[in-house]
Amino acid sequence: MNSNNLITNSYKNKPSSLGHSHIVPLDFTNMVTVPDSHEWVTESVPVIDLSDPNAKTLIGEACEKWGAFQVMNHGVSMELLNQAELEAFRFFSLPANQKLRVLRSPESIIGYGVPRISSYFPKLLWSENFTMMGSPIDHAAQLWPDQPHKQTTFCDVMEECQKEMKALTERVVELMLESLGLTMEDLKWHSRGQCLFTLNSYPMCPEPERAMGLCPHTDTSLLTVLYQSSCTGLQVFQDVIGWIPVPPIPGAIVINIGDLMHILSNGRFKNILHRAVVNKTRHRVSFAVIYGPPSDEMISPLTKFTNDEHPPLYRPVNWKDYIYSKALHGNKALLHLMN
Ligand SMILES: C=C1C[C@]23C[C@@]1(O)CC[C@H]2[C@@]12CCC[C@@](C)(C(=O)O1)[C@H]2[C@@H]3C(=O)O
Numbered sequence: 001m002n003s004n005n006l007i008t009n010s011y012k013n014k015p016s017s018l019g020h021s022h023i024v025p026l027d028f029t030n031m032v033t034v035p036d037s038h039e040w041v042t043e044s045v046p047v048i049d050l051s052d053p054n055a056k057t058l059i060g061e062a063c064e065k066w067g068a069f070q071v072m073n074h075g076v077s078m079e080l081l082n083q084a085e086l087e088a089f090r091f092f093s094l095p096a097n098q099k100l101r102v103l104r105s106p107e108s109i110i111g112y113g114v115p116r117i118s119s120y121f122p123k124l125l126w127s128e129n130f131t132m133m134g135s136p137i138d139h140a141a142q143l144w145p146d147q148p149h150k151q152t153t154f155c156d157v158m159e160e161c162q163k164e165m166k167a168l169t170e171r172v173v174e175l176m177l178e179s180l181g182l183t184m185e186d187l188k189w190h191s192r193g194q195c196l197f198t199l200n201s202y203p204m205c206p207e208p209e210r211a212m213g214l215c216p217h218t219d220t221s222l223l224t225v226l227y228q229s230s231c232t233g234l235q236v237f238q239d240v241i242g243w244i245p246v247p248p249i250p251g252a253i254v255i256n257i258g259d260l261m262h263i264l265s266n267g268r269f270k271n272i273l274h275r276a277v278v279n280k281t282r283h284r285v286s287f288a289v290i291y292g293p294p295s296d297e298m299i300s301p302l303t304k305f306t307n308d309e310h311p312p313l314y315r316p317v318n319w320k321d322y323i324y325s326k327a328l329h330g331n332k333a334l335l336h337l338m339n
């Protein structure tokens, strides 16, 4: 037999793109640290400095590859973020009977309760949620009826933080559109965008590996802008790799693409699947602006992203109906909208 036909010769003349072809194994005995050459660190979502002149392009790339990124130099005051975190801890540390005064009704979005997505999973979550829209004054009055000072502080901080995070959200939406050659004018409702402000609490858990803080989901929003402070827990899902932690970076804010932005971009921007895991030693709190279009505005793939070769992937839907559909179908809601 011609020796050239043997399988053992398969690598003959193979070009070595990384120059790794003739590496001999490390002598692993007595190694006390891992040399740089052997360090495998899983890449996580990009961190983008909004003062970088290249920020727009980096955002576009991050939206297509990941559907999530962290931003620095975002213009939201650190002092305000710290105050909001403190107020969130104060709220969640209230006795259960006091928090139950502002229990969310089954029909409503706002108020205190289990995260909405709980309803479409068989097991319960190791978390609590308090969602606001605009001023939480009515809820604050129920929470602290005899302490007007506490009501004012809570409302002032929540309203101001919501305002600054909403401004950041709109700036990021603008950069996302610009990265695709569009402007805010292409969203005819752009001055009427609305947001919810939500506080998430993940108490310490005696057996974290048996529990789940927030189960895997994509957000219904256009964009969710989240502050997770210094406690790890948020993870994003990437095909092939699996769950990847989004490490807390001091001062950074996380941006997640939601289902509606995925629809607008006709699938070009990824709606990131994410979850929050819990831990044994720290009570974790996060808060987010959930940004979307006016409730009745129909959202469909922008014409810029559709043509004969790329027909619209989804039928038009408004945010209100989509939220309802998500409550019915959970993570399959988008499939129900497919053409
Ligand atoms: C508009 C909405 C988005 C949201 C579900 C909701 O109907 C109201 C609150 C939002 C929230 C906050 C906590 C996490 C989350 C997954 C949940 O269960 O309720 C989000 C939902 C979302 O982003 O889709």
Ligand SMILES: O=C(O)CCC(=O)C(=O)O
Binding pocket: 198, 200, 214, 219, 224, 226, 228, 233, 234, 274, 275, 276, 286, 288
């Ligand atoms: O707390 C987190 O890290 C995730 C929160 C989240 O996914 C959400 O509010 O939609």
Ligand SMILES: [Fe+2]
Binding pocket: 217, 218, 219, 224, 274
């Ligand atoms: Fe989420």
